[in-house]
């Protein structure tokens with residue numbers, strides 16, 4: 001049986017509620033796509049049923065033959081395709097087909113990161129303890145996707161709603177991040193009724 | 194902490210960036226024709242101005258792109274940032 005990076009932390013993370021609801025969503029399919037030709041990017045998008053993001057520091061979502069798929073902007077010619085677990089091999093095949101002879105690459109990076117879903121009225125406050133990116137809703141509305149540092153650890157932060165964020169963190173840093181989150185939540189746990 | 198405006202991601206903390214030295218140092222067109230002294234000039238010798246200085250920076254913890262910036266070495270003010278391949282903008286020192 002495969003053990004997720006934060007399996008040992010499930011109980012301690014659950015205990016952070018109601019200040020912050022924290023749940024790991026491990027083993028999601030993740031593919032790093034490098035491509036710059038607009039036609040190739042459009043072809044890959046239509047193969048997945050999602051339009052690739054054209055605006056820096058955003059992500060898009062859609063649904064198609066692989067179910068719900070998100071595409072995260074990582075750089076001007078770099079994207080991360082995220083889908084449900086165990087789809088990476090078939091998605092890689094479809095994306096390579098759509099890329100065709102255009103210059104680019106599709107690489108399975110599913111094992112690189114695990115996913116943590118954070119939800120609660122204090123989610124932006126908790127993250128602000130260790131993240132210098134402006135997380136005010138006017139500066140970081142739903143749809144924002146930034147690569148930055150959280151408590152000196154490289155993360156991808158997706159804002160998915162007013163009180164909801166998704167953090168992708170390298171598997172080997174996940175336990176450190178869980179420990180930091182537990183500590184950053186202390187003052188909000190005390191304030192919760 | 195100083196904010197550096199990445200041309201792709203906008204203002205981010207300096208800790209997210211990696212310094213890359215002087216910008217616009219062209220690779221020699223015919224390296225094999227260079228004398229040892231000319232090669233040493235290319236590899237080791239850099240400008241050291243007091244004032245505006247064009248430098249390479251990498252947004253290593255963000256979009257991981259290299260870009261160029263003009264920084265005033267006296268005040269550490271970033272006078273301009275521009276994407277790789279773009280010409281150096283005119284800046285007032």
Ligand SMILES: [Zn+2]
Pocket residue numbers: 199200201202203252255256257258
């Ligand atoms: Zn950047």
